Amino acid sequence: xxxxxxxxxxxxxxxxxxxxxxxxxxxxxxxxxxxxxxxxxxxxxxxxxxxxxxxxxxxxxxxxxxxxxxxxxxxxxxxxxxxxxxxxxxxxxxxxxxxxxxxxxxxxxxxxxxxxxxxxxxxxxxxxxxxxxxxxxxxxxxxxxxxxxxxxxxx
Amino acid sequence: xxxxxxxxxxxxxxxxxxxxxxxxxxxxxxxxxxxxxxxxxxxxxxxxxxxxxxxxxxxxxxxxxxxxxxxxxxxxxxxxxxxxxxxxxxxxxxxxxxxxxxxxxxxxxxxxxxxxxxxxxxxxxxxxxxxxxxxxxxxxxxxxxxxxxxxxxxxxxxxxxxxxxxxxxxxxxxxxxxxxxxxxxxxxxxxxxxxxxxxxxxxxxxxxxxxxxxxxxxxxxxxxxxxxxxxxxxxxxxxxxxxxxxxxxxxxxxxxxxxxxxxxxxxxxxxxxxxxxxxxxxxxxxxxxxxxxxxxxxxxxxxxxxxxxxxxxxxxxxxxxxxxxxxxxxxxxxxxxxxxxxxxxxxxxxxxxxxxxxxxxxxxxxxxxxxxxxxxxxxxxxxxxxxxxxxxxxxxxxxxxxxxxxxxxxxxxxxxxxxxxxxxxxxxxxxxxxxxxxxxxxxxxxxxxxxxxxxxxxxxxxxxxxxxxxxxxxxxxxxxxxxxxxxxxxxxxxxxxxxxxxxxxxxxxxxxxxxxxxxxxxxxxxxxxxxxxxxxxxxxxxxxxxxxxxxxxxxxxxxxxxxxxxxxxxxxxxxxxxxxxxxxxxxxxxxxxxxxxxxxxxxxxxxxxxxxxxxxxxxxxxxxxxxxxxxxxxxxxxxxxxxxxxxxxxxxxxxxxxxxxxxxxxxxxxxxxxxxxxxxxxxxxxxxxxxxxxxxxxxxxxxxxxxxxxxxxxxxxxxxxxxxxxxxxxxxxxxxxxxxxxxxxxxxxxxxxxxxxxxxxxxxx
Numbered sequence: 001x002x003x004x005x006x007x008x009x010x011x012x013x014x015x016x017x018x019x020x021x022x023x024x025x026x027x028x029x030x031x032x033x034x035x036x037x038x039x040x041x042x043x044x045x046x047x048x049x050x051x052x053x054x055x056x057x058x059x060x061x062x063x064x065x066x067x068x069x070x071x072x073x074x075x076x077x078x079x080x081x082x083x084x085x086x087x088x089x090x091x092x093x094x095x096x097x098x099x100x101x102x103x104x105x106x107x108x109x110x111x112x113x114x115x116x117x118x119x120x121x122x123x124x125x126x127x128x129x130x131x132x133x134x135x136x137x138x139x140x141x142x143x144x145x146x147x148x149x150x151x152x153x154x155x
Numbered sequence: 156x157x158x159x160x161x162x163x164x165x166x167x168x169x170x171x172x173x174x175x176x177x178x179x180x181x182x183x184x185x186x187x188x189x190x191x192x193x194x195x196x197x198x199x200x201x202x203x204x205x206x207x208x209x210x211x212x213x214x215x216x217x218x219x220x221x222x223x224x225x226x227x228x229x230x231x232x233x234x235x236x237x238x239x240x241x242x243x244x245x246x247x248x249x250x251x252x253x254x255x256x257x258x259x260x261x262x263x264x265x266x267x268x269x270x271x272x273x274x275x276x277x278x279x280x281x282x283x284x285x286x287x288x289x290x291x292x293x294x295x296x297x298x299x300x301x302x303x304x305x306x307x308x309x310x311x312x313x314x315x316x317x318x319x320x321x322x323x324x325x326x327x328x329x330x331x332x333x334x335x336x337x338x339x340x341x342x343x344x345x346x347x348x349x350x351x352x353x354x355x356x357x358x359x360x361x362x363x364x365x366x367x368x369x370x371x372x373x374x375x376x377x378x379x380x381x382x383x384x385x386x387x388x389x390x391x392x393x394x395x396x397x398x399x400x401x402x403x404x405x406x407x408x409x410x411x412x413x414x415x416x417x418x419x420x421x422x423x424x425x426x427x428x429x430x431x432x433x434x435x436x437x438x439x440x441x442x443x444x445x446x447x448x449x450x451x452x453x454x455x456x457x458x459x460x461x462x463x464x465x466x467x468x469x470x471x472x473x474x475x476x477x478x479x480x481x482x483x484x485x486x487x488x489x490x491x492x493x494x495x496x497x498x499x500x501x502x503x504x505x506x507x508x509x510x511x512x513x514x515x516x517x518x519x520x521x522x523x524x525x526x527x528x529x530x531x532x533x534x535x536x537x538x539x540x541x542x543x544x545x546x547x548x549x550x551x552x553x554x555x556x557x558x559x560x561x562x563x564x565x566x567x568x569x570x571x572x573x574x575x576x577x578x579x580x581x582x583x584x585x586x587x588x589x590x591x592x593x594x595x596x597x598x599x600x601x602x603x604x605x606x607x608x609x610x611x612x613x614x615x616x617x618x619x620x621x622x623x624x625x626x627x628x629x630x631x632x633x634x635x636x637x638x639x640x641x642x643x644x645x646x647x648x649x650x651x652x653x654x655x656x657x658x659x660x661x662x663x664x665x666x667x668x669x670x671x672x673x674x675x676x677x678x679x680x681x682x683x684x685x686x687x688x689x690x691x692x693x694x695x696x697x698x699x700x701x702x703x704x705x706x707x708x709x710x711x712x713x714x715x716x717x718x719x720x721x722x723x724x725x726x727x728x729x730x731x732x733x734x735x736x737x738x739x740x741x742x743x744x745x746x747x748x749x750x751x752x753x754x755x756x757x758x759x760x761x762x763x764x765x766x767x768x769x770x771x772x773x774x775x776x777x778x779x780x781x782x783x784x785x786x787x788x789x790x791x792x793x794x795x796x797x798x799x800x801x802x803x804x805x806x807x808x809x810x811x812x813x814x815x816x817x818x819x820x821x822x823x824x825x826x827x828x829x830x831x832x833x834x835x836x837x838x839x840x841x842x843x844x845x846x847x848x849x850x851x852x853x854x855x856x857x858x859x860x861x862x863x864x865x866x867x868x869x870x871x872x873x874x875x876x877x878x879x880x881x882x883x884x885x886x887x888x889x890x891x892x893x894x895x896x897x898x899x900x901x902x903x904x905x906x907x908x909x910x911x912x913x914x915x916x917x918x919x920x
């Protein structure tokens with residue numbers, strides 16, 4: 001009943017071959033098949049940004065992408081950001097500026113910020129506001145998020 | 156106060172690395188298989204008798220383990236008024252109420268089976284407006300209200316939809332009106348809103364044939380969940396284990412018991428399975444409690460010199476179909492009904508009314524945002540009519556040391572005036588900046604709404620190397636409990652934060668905590684941790700005194716060594732003391748050191764049932780918000796130019812996290828001021844997602860200036876007051892006051908949508 005397709009992809013730098021269920025979202029695939037629990041589900045319909053990951057370097061809501069679309073692509077999740085136990089500058093800046101409270105939107109927020117920084121290494125407030133307008137943070141750490149992103153470009 | 160080493164410093168969040176690396180485990184990350192997935196069949200009418208409920212096709216669907224209906228759930232549940240069935244029995248009372256649940260081996264099978272359940276309703280006349288619902292002859296939402304078990308401080312009116320009528324009588328309100336030169340009367344209203352934490356409500360249950368129940372839950376208050384489940388499932392508490400995790404936002408929405416009970420009977424039928432339920436966004440919007448809508452009427456008497464002489468406040472709350480906390484919100488709003496102002500004569504009637512709208516409940520502020528919306532808008536209108544500066548009017552009437560609240564409680568260590576002046580100065584109060592620009596200010600106050608015996612406890616285990624485990628029952632939902640409580644423990648134990656481990660609760664291991672609500676944890680849990688640290692230190696000194704042969708009072712501890720203040724050569728390492736201490740002869744002195752702290756407030760009392768007088772507040776936290784806005788008169792669109800917030804925090808345990816909390820609360824307040832309104836059409840919630848129900852996003856969030864004022868609270872640990880909810884309270888009225896001042900209009904319903912503002916502008920023309 002559940003049809004599966006073999007897909008080849010890279011996840012956080014490692015090449016993988018897996019079976020993906022047809023119709024399964026990338027979000028469910030990441031959490032349940034790859035067992036990477038850092039990516040969060042907030043709405044399942046592309047409205048909150050909590051499940052943001054990078055697909056070939058571009059930010060996507062993984063709840064709106066099918067797992068089979070991962071075939072041939074490069075996936076980066078929050079787990080792929082720190083290297084050898086060392087935090088990415090952006091992650092450290094989020095801690096230093098207390099740019100989160102509950103932390104549930106944080107993985108998505110950081111991935112969307114990472115994508116922005118790759119596109120614009122020195123973003124303005126306006127750039128940040130535009131890039132992150134689809135990532136909701138109910139705790140309201142927006143002011144600190146802007147500060148953290150800008151600070152991360154300075155060190 | 157003596158110099159503090161750890162309290163008062165902006166140490167980085169203890170959950171920081173976990174949360175930025177994706178390693179932070181939220182509850183859904185801990186549901187480990189074999190799993191059963193539970194989905195609900197939800198009512199499609201707001202009020203109706205269940206005429207037919209056929210589960211046979213669902214039962215037969217491949218993958219389905221069981222389908223349960225109301226009769227499979229033994230007893231009703233409720234925190235203050237026991238009025239709710241987990242799954243509807245005989246009739247449904249709100250749109251989206253569960254009428255059956257399906258448990259299956261996959262989420263898909265469960266969802267498919269739900270569609271195969273056949274339900275027929277006989278629709279009943281509904282109650283959708285509490286003002287109508289409280290009238291005699293209205294259809295009844297609960298026919299047997301008088302039979303429900305309740306906590307005796309709540310007063311339902313049998314034969315009506317009124318689940319609680321809170322009365323407050325202070326002074327002589329008629330005399331107060333007679334003394335007034337001016338009487339101002341106004342109606343205010345505000346709609347329901349939703350908490351919308353980005354993590355929705357989730358729970359799972361596991362049962363062993365031996366009778367042990369384990370529940371994983373997003374609940375803010377695991378001990379209360381355990382207490383309610385023990386009662387409704389008639390189980391001894393030691394057989395129920397509630398496991399918390401990082402919580403992805405609470406805001407009051409995850410207080411009390413919510414969906415845990417739904418999965419337990421399934422778990423009991425299938426031992427060994429982890430039976431889970433995860434609300435999707437739509438279910439979270441309609442199936443968890445909303446902030447209660449409020450219709451209010453204020454009548455205020457004031458003298459020419461600005462002194463308010465009397466207040467009559469009537470509040471009619473839309474309690475929704477069931478009342479978990481609603482009756483207590485109505486009570487809290489009642490006993491605080493003068494807001495931050497000292498008014499000698501007060502008459503308040505606050506009613507909680509059942510309707511067929513979604514269940515009402517607490518949201519950040521616990522009635523204070525709703526109630527003080529009226530107070531603070533009314534202050535503005537009074538000032539306008541007196542032709543007085545609204546700031547001046549607030550300073551004249553604002554509470555000071557020795558003032559009395561509506562309940563007659565005397566307040567101490569109050570710096571409300573400083574809070575007001577700080578934010579007014581920040582936005583350049585008194586200077587007009589342009590034609591369509593206006594400035595507004597609002598005061599605010601809140602005490603934790605809790606029973607007088609709401610307590611906290613803590614255990615501190617000192618390890619052999621002098622490091623410590625701090626065990627508390629408070630939850631971490633973003634407010635920074637882990638960090639602030641670690642700092643309080645570090646201060647008491649005089650060891651660095653890095654030597655302290657603290658975890659989120661698991662009721663089998665962590666000691667009792669009433670609830671993580673009401674901005675109370677840093678104060679109550681903090682007090683218990685301070686006591687536990689002092690207890691542990693007392694033991695360390697006693698053991699060291701025995702070991703070193705000197706009196707306890709001669710000893711001091713620097714974090715590594717215990718030594719004599721008279722002769723620093725007389726000393727012992729913490730390891731020598733804490734690692735099962737023995738004399739040089741080998742004789743044992745003391746086993747492991749375990750500190751214990753148990754806190755209950757001693758300054759609260761019951762309230763008189765007729766007058767509402769007494770001491771309901773453990774502490775009162777005052778603050779103020781000020782805003783400058785620009786309004787486009789053609790479109791009604793508001794642009795917030797300046798936003799400033801101040802709070803008298805008592806003592807900021809962690810200044811950085813306090814500022815973040817002020818910003819976050821202000822943003823949530825701004826979101827409710829401008830956007831948030833749950834819309835119902837005869838009980839059917841219309842906006843059930845983030846597209847139809849907008850909350851603040853980064854692109855519409857202005858810069859916020861925050862100020863921490865520190866007037867120590869005598870009984871708080873190191874002078875602390877709780878501050879989690881307070882930053883939200885003054886935002887909507889400050890924005891509204893600024894908008895009204897910008898255009899000389901009068902808006903008394905929020906949110907201030909462009910349409911509503913434009914209508915007000917049009918009405919004035």
